[in-house]
Amino acid sequence: MMNPFLQEFMDSVGPQASREMSKSLGINKRTAQQIIPQLVPLILGGLKRQKDERGGAPRVNHILNKYGSPDALDNIHDLFQTRARETQPDPRLGGLVGESGIQASEMLSEKFGLDSNTVMKIIPMIAPLVLGFLTRKRDQQGLGSQGIASLLDQDGDGSVLDDVAGFLMQNLSGSSSQRRGNVLGNLLGGLLSRR
Numbered sequence: 001m002m003n004p005f006l007q008e009f010m011d012s013v014g015p016q017a018s019r020e021m022s023k024s025l026g027i028n029k030r031t032a033q034q035i036i037p038q039l040v041p042l043i044l045g046g047l048k049r050q051k052d053e054r055g056g057a058p059r060v061n062h063i064l065n066k067y068g069s070p071d072a073l074d075n076i077h078d079l080f081q082t083r084a085r086e087t088q089p090d091p092r093l094g095g096l097v098g099e100s101g102i103q104a105s106e107m108l109s110e111k112f113g114l115d116s117n118t119v120m121k122i123i124p125m126i127a128p129l130v131l132g133f134l135t136r137k138r139d140q141q142g143l144g145s146q147g148i149a150s151l152l153d154q155d156g157d158g159s160v161l162d163d164v165a166g167f168l169m170q171n172l173s174g175s176s177s178q179r180r181g182n183v184l185g186n187l188l189g190g191l192l193s194r195r
Contacts, residue, residue, distance in 0.1 A: 006040050013073060013129050020076045021125060024084040031112050039123055042104055043130045046097040048152040060148055063096075064138065068131030076129065083125045091123040 017036055022029040051060045072079055083089065091101035101123050109116040138148050 003041070005044070006037055009040060009130065009133055010037055013076075013133060016076050017080075017126070017129060020080040021122065024080040024125075025118050025121065027112075027114060027118070031114070035108055035112065035119075035122060036126060038108065039104065039126050040130055042097055042100060042123070043093070043127050044152055046093065046100075047134075050096070051152060057148070060152070061138075064131060064135045064148065067128070068135035069128070070132045070136040070139070072128040072132040073136065079128060080125050083121050086121060086124070089117070089121040089124050091120045093123065093127050096127070097123070 014033065014036055018029055018032040021027065021032040021036070025032075047060055047063065050063060051057060055062075091105045092098055093101060097104075102120075105119045105123065106116060108114070108122070109119040112119075134148055137143060141147075
């Protein structure tokens with residue numbers, strides 16, 4: 001079963017994001033559809049680490065206020081075209097996901113047979129959409145910073161990893177899916193491990 005936030009995001013944003021990613025990067029639309037939901041948890045994980053280590057719910061609120069413009073959701077075409085032209089993309093998102101962004105890009109490049117530089121542009125494409133979607137939910141549904149923080153841990157056990165791990169494993173196919181699943185699990189686990 002898909003994580004509720006991920007399901008809502010994919011239903012609302014996924015179709016257009018997949019189309020625009022396919023056009024702007026010249027990749028197969030089905031590939032784009034498969035990549036997007038595998039990166040959303042990485043960005044949520046980065047937010048959760050910020051919450052846990054750097055100031056709780058107010059920290060998440062600060063990040064959303066600074067980087068989470070809902071306007072990005074209404075302008076996906078221009079956003080993706082701009083990101084596609086970048087010669088030095090930042091899959092670390094300025095430290096939000098750190099080295100996990102590099103590792104995720106390398107893993108997805110291998111899994112889908114894509115040029116690594118192309119894949120490194122995808123995380124900076126998806127991040128503004130995820131942050132904008134969270135900001136819109138916060139503002140339209142009156143969730144507040146605590147409500148948004150709780151979305152990062154849907155089942156309330158303090159870990160976002162198990163909230164998304166089942167979906168990630170389900171979408172990894174091929175003879176080496178077990179190994180790839182472990183890579184993703186380790187990636188998220190490393191991102192979310194507390195110091």
